[in-house]
């Protein structure tokens with residue numbers, strides 16, 4: 569499936585990603601969305617001043633909870649919805665603004681929907697060639713482009729297969745081939761894997777990413793699935809209530825969320841309350857409200873520096889908290905810094921490790937992970953260690969901007 573160059577309708581040859589020609593490609597944004605606004609009637613503000621851009625060869629993902637405006641943003645980029653404000657610039661020209669709205673079929677973008685939208689009365693090749701007939705390509709070039717794209721998505725042997733005789737994953741590949749066949753400058757993917765079973769979804773994620781890397785196309789991807797966003801994206805635009813909360817690479821977003829809302833949406837978090845007792849260099853030390861233990865950590869985000877005496881929140885990702893091997897007879901002794909004592913409420917075998925569901929002295933429920941050799945059972949009292957390098961300290965009132973926590977996110981009951 570290796571492709572060095574891909575051909576376009578007018579016979580141009582576009583360098584594939586990874587080739588030296590591709591390295592010289594234009595680094596200007598393929599797509600720039602600025603101040604995008606979309607309302608429905610007088611009451612619904614679906615998109616409220618969204619800004620982001622996509623550079624050549626990048627996968628940018630719009631991620632956020634249901635109803636935050638992801639699909640509306642994507643559909644407005646595609647030209648299926650009109651904007652009420654802001655500008656969309658694509659390949660150097662404005663395609664959407666107060667005065668301009670280029671129709672979707674003139675935008676040279678490919679789109680794959682959640683419901684594959686493969687036409688049942690057509691064969692694979694007929695489905696895939698359809699956009700080329702609409703664009704009045706000549707027959708020999710259609711045949712060539714269809715063969716090329718079917719090879720790209722691994723369907724070269726399914727050319728004449730009726731679309732009804734395809735599995736879900738194969739239909740999704742047909743939809744992808746149909747979106748790519750005219751070599752658009754941008755591929756839009758709206759939750760394309762959500763109808764597939766878990767195994768196939770994993771497989772398709774890797775394949776789509778490999779295809780994207782191979783042809784070097786820019787992608788705007790919409791999902792509400794954190795794992796999908798983290799594994800697929802070069803950059804994630806995290807949205808909430810029609811606005812951008814934070815835009816960053818997956819690791820940056822996960823490790824350095826700029827607000828509790830961003831932190832709590834992406835992944836699980838253990839959160840404790842406390843008070844700042846010392847600040848030295850990068851270290852902020854807090855006394856935990858519930859145990860009196862001192863926790864050292866790194867101050868994070870939210871703009872307002874903490875002072876000694878301020879109420880604060882201490883957070884850590886569960887996988888970064890370690891279960892210590894504290895002997896049972898020392899369990900009543902004072903704790904060292906960055907330790908907290910908890911009780912196990914359930915121990916689950918996950919195959920490669922154990923998940924311990926825990927509760928703190930003040931009733932906060934959480935989960936941590938332990939190696940297989942740690943055979944804790946319900947009712948055990950254990951000590952968990954919060955390594956300083958992974959502990960983040962926030963102003964306590966910063967949570968007021970936080971979105972409602974998901975079921976898996978735990979926070980201290982106040």
Ligand SMILES: Nc1ncnc2c1ncn2[C@@H]1O[C@H](COP(=O)(O)OP(=O)(O)OP(=O)(O)O)[C@@H](O)[C@H]1O
Pocket residue numbers: 608612613614632633634635636637638639640641792
């Ligand atoms: N045609 C419409 N008429 C009225 N309100 C709409 C319409 N389309 C979307 N909305 C509203 O706009 C908001 C954003 O919807 P949108 O579909 O963009 O969210 P989303 O983040 O893609 O959600 P999901 O992940 O559930 O698809 C929601 O409150 C939704 O109810």
